[in-house]
Amino acid sequence: MITSDDRVVVVGAGPGGLLLAGELALAGVPVTVLERRAGRSAESRALGLQARTLELLQLRGIAQRFTSRGNPLDHFRVTVGSSRIDLRRLDSPFQQLNILPQSQTEELLEQRAVELGATIERGAKVVGVRQDRDGVTLSVAAEGSDRTWEEHAAWVVGSDGSHSAVREALGIGFPGKTYPYNIVVGDVRLAKPPKDGMLIEVGKTGLVVAIDFGNGWWRMGVVDWSRPKENSEPATPQELEEALTTIFGYDLGVHDPLWMTRFKFQMRQATTYRQGRALLLGDAAHVHAPLGAQGLNMSMQDAMNLGWKLAAVIKGEAPGEVLDSFERERRPVATRVLTATDNAIQVMMSQKLPVRTARRLVIPNILKTGRGHQTLAGYVSGLAWHYPPAGEGPHAQLVGRRVPDTVLRLADGATRHLAELLNPGRFVLVDLSGGRFSEVAAPWGDSVVRVQAQLSGRSPMSDYQGILVRPDGYCAWAGGRSDSQTLRAALLTWRGEPRPQQPAPKPAPEPAPEAVAPAPAPKPATEAPAPAPTPAPKRATEAPAPAPAGTAKSAAASAPSADAAAAAAPVALPARSSKQPRATARARQQVSESIPQAPGSTGTRRS
Template structure:
């Protein structure tokens, strides 16, 4: 898809920075999902307030540690990937159950690896961007009620010292986690169940670390997951079927050592724990991600087991999908119906993540001899079948996601677009700032007459003979495509997706 890249800049409104303006958005929850979404909206010129009940503090301890290829692509489209890569540790493969290796170095992505990066580092990067974009932060502010009408949403809050305040916006997005106040306020259920209880988390040093940066071991009634932070510490996630202990019970390093010995045969010389915690893992998903003017994203919409490290990634991908759509509707460039596509596109992704991560955990939790035998067979078979192993890698990394397309649409519609070379740069550089990008073949572009009217930056690819023209959405998916389209075809597609009328070419 090399060709000419035309960055199409929407008509952006100024950022008045007021909570009660009619075109504003309130985001509830200051994790990676909320920070990415708020930053996207503010960068697009939408007034946005981010409400967080915790004090302004980014912990140096967190559960999420893996950043996948698709998330790195989204960071690249925001000029943040290079910084994230410099702070993390790259890994081109992951071992599961000793016999199965999932390879990421063959992914069709500029980021053909996963990145070991603690969530707190991701939050620092995203928070700085959000501040620079003009997001208004309200820390130590708890949401106590949400009500909506035809004109907007009213959010009741309790701030520092117990002071009550009412905020008003046109839309509200709950990114406030598994126990989401926003989700409860709009009456959405969160069906599902606990899959695994009394999981142990520890960040420790190892005298005899495993040879792999990321690895999983399972034996008998226990399993353990290791991840190397690269700073001398390792994240350990361990579980023993026979120790079902409440999360409130204190955790000591010796219990972690014992569980690791059961799962891997030895404890790798574990010492100097800087964090110890218990948690349980659920599989739950809200039936709807939208109720009128209220949306859910990230863990407020779906939770699943940590296997594969997909949780933080899918939440950030939710935000990238929703942000540009909210901006388009608020700025009058799209009908409100565009917001319904958030549900149709992202809900199936959450469902699939529950299935894939759940399958990995259930294999790790295998109890009976026949189940363990099945696990060995599955792992060995996948290791032999390159196509199946590649499909698993694509799913975990997020680059295999394709959205549905209307009947009769071009085969590329709804597909993720990998980074491609364009004159003067790359596609994901052209996507920075929330633009649609029109890619046309080099020899075809000058015949369209569109450059002078729509170009923010013109880019021409080299050595690619396809005659396919593609309109790429701000989140890197194909909005429209056609083989050898006429000038009027392109004009109509651009006008339809950007809500802009096209003056005739003179």
Template sequence: MNGNTRNTRNVHNIETMGTTGNTGVAEVVRMRTLKAVPPGSVIVVGSGPTGLLLAGDLATAGVPVTLVEKRPHKISNLSRAFVLHARTLEQLDARGLADGLERKGQALDRIRLFGGLTVALDTLPSRFNQLLVIPQYEVEKALQRRAEDAGVRFVYETEVTGLSQDADGVILEVRGREGESGQLRAAYVVGTDGMRSAVRAAVGLSFPGKSVIRSVVLADVRLDEEPESVLTADAVGDAFAFIAPFGDGYYRVIGWHRGRDVPDSEPLELDEVKEIARLALGRDYGMRDARWMSRFHSDERQAPAYRVGRVFLAGDAAHVHTPAGGQGMNTGLQDAANLSWKLALVVNGHADTALLDTYQAERHPVGKSVLRSSGGIVRLAMAKRPWTLALRAGLTTFLNHVGPARRKAAGQITGIGYAYGAPRGSHRLTGTRVPDVALEIGRLYEALRGGRFVLITPEAYDDRQDRKDRLTVERWAGDRRTTVLVRPDGYVAWAAESADPAAIEAAVAAHVG
């Protein structure tokens, strides 16, 4: 299927590009005639957290990866995300990054959503029974180092202007910072290039939805008074405000006032931010020395498809929603964790391309659910009419007193409550998330490092097919008798209460290749 291809005067090819750093197309390409698509190569467009995790995973699995980014080689501290939830921390643990990030962030064991509604996290069935407050740029730094160490090739100051694809691969039309044009080619392309995704536009996908909140204000400021909590958030009347620390003496302030509906281009003064904070929080904590201020609007949108032929979407290119609950960056990182191992198996010749269809089947419903939950939170937080206030009060009472409902809400916000569909007749565990269980030697999420499947058995099992590059065999630490094959993203691929070596081999061959 062809996308919107831009005709260019100078044809470049990046097949042999190996330069890392602040580079544009003209400095890294070699003038060559386009040949057949190199087997097993992937281009990732967009170097936010989603793109960096995905590219690092692919390169770790031996897939040649080029990451294209239109910005200069600089990680911005102007990011809006400040939260890592339990499921994302588990995914980062499987990549050896969680402990380092925990040392840089601040942990919270509960979330206050609005009014008296509190979601406790200290009872989560996870090693990370908490929420980690940490700026997005710290996550990006850790993921970028990992991607660079794995051999990802970066091309900066280069934007996508068009795309075409056929049965053999994808060709991206790109433009560098000096206006020079070029072509990049690969077997697959993944667009992780945000809400205004050029990749999504190039394949002709719509992005239906609407703006939910206009004129949200952001400011990075110093405070004369330290807030009582690591995260400070509340909504009163027509105003909402949120404060979180950067860790360098500055705080990110996000605010909104129902009566102040102006375009994003309207100038923003610190006095407006302080006024919103006083209305919502009761005081402005002595905000001063703003180093950056801006307005933005919050949309709820989702692409109808996450895959078009050999092109995929992940993160904000696939779905955007309100920041309520801090689920945005987390959902994108989990998109990447789901897609990366599937792409690696296919391009390395260990799985049929039909495996790639499961990305849409598994992640699109999750994106839809996040849109609903985050939208519901923000609407209830900003409730004003008597019937919505009554609904909020009733829901608060219900969740605070009904354990199963409260646990379900916590599982949805933190990501650990999601499971994927399983074929009819599968074991009840198939498709479910596996916690960090103890193994005879070590623990599961250490065994998952390297992007491998993990086969956990009650008895020793000899993998005679030499799949050590993508399969680790472990035994339970206790006397459990279930045999479980865990996918690289920590979900059950197959399980059986009792299985002989032939049944195990058949399951491993079907999933691992």
């Protein structure tokens, strides 16, 4: 039985920490979030939810909360040979990058975590961490006063950014590098905005990342090596306008800045993600150059990977070794992202003629091929990343990969979405064998939702007789009719020995899942009243932020219903060429290496 002695303290109320708190609370684990800031950020900061992140939110029935507020962009362009990445080709209900300020993402995630029973304590700065075999003690100071106290917990998770107090207190290394240039970021209006809603403009003196909020406001991030300045110097609208004019070649008409900042960016990764009863995720574990909206999404995807594992270990529903899979799975993803963004920033910022020539020739040619476009779109969307399979065998190809949402047809003719069945955060066994695999999983009781069904249409599951799907939507096992023993082995690996079934505790209140469908393509932005930097509807004490004018709509009559928990019982299965300067070979290789490699990607449809 879970008690207050099993409490988890999450340090940092950013998107990763808040999503983790919600996942732990959903599982009935007591959780407290300590945040140094007295209130949510008044600035938009990170923005852009990838397709994979939206899919993960859909697994908990809350994706529409985010898509209804965001500005959905269905493509982006990089001005090296006019390379265009088309997100409409993604094999996902979310064929978009959803532009939503971090302040709004935090607001929605905090609401969910609190609804489920999590505690959020603000103005609490962690100044020390020590641990023993039984738990963790945190030394905490009230921000802005002399008051100090201690917090005791069974586990602590540091989700407190690149300057993580948890990581530093534990002495975990954070090797890497700081780039020799800084970036100026501003949320502004433009008299002559770019034609593309997301654009990476590469010029002779640097690059610009331009993102449309959808309501007349734009995020402009400029890296300009020709104007080096110290981080301590405040960013100004004049500086931003001059740099934009130099790189674009014309005056965009910058005016009405909401927020501006200057910072240096880094590439670093923690030497370990776990030390005893302390874990790290998000920017506390890895940071990289700000390209492709990766940081925010990696943090949330870390949280979804860790949440169900930590909860299962605390509740005695999984062996302790399951926690080791968090770093084993997430570190390689972070390493690839760090490598890809580092290569990309070096290629885009290079002033060497062979590299500049190669980037104009190589990148467009790569994107002209179906495989090249698939790889880069899969990287940008987060759909391409997968985890190493836990075992070998003829059916191991699907193991560790994302299982797309699929419509299942039940014995009575009704249909259920796989995503709906995952709403409670449990394993789901899709049994296409007529009941054979449901019998194997029966000893694990309601910790595994067992569904006997048929597939409604072609899916990655079509080649199998059974699929065991993890709470985070990745495949834990796939097999044919004779693979009962491998299913049992997978259940033992992830769930441990089956335990005598106890009366189920009253579940934490989970908001009803919402219908989720891809957002329509963004309409031309219309002039809107100037927002203030933070969106906090119904909170009169907080200022608003540039809230994107997204128009995402629920469009599927077959979207998930509210009663996912009813699926715990098995369901009966019915019967059944250019004149430009030539690029050197080395330059071509360098540019090719800037395209991230995601072996075996299944993120997009084939061209």
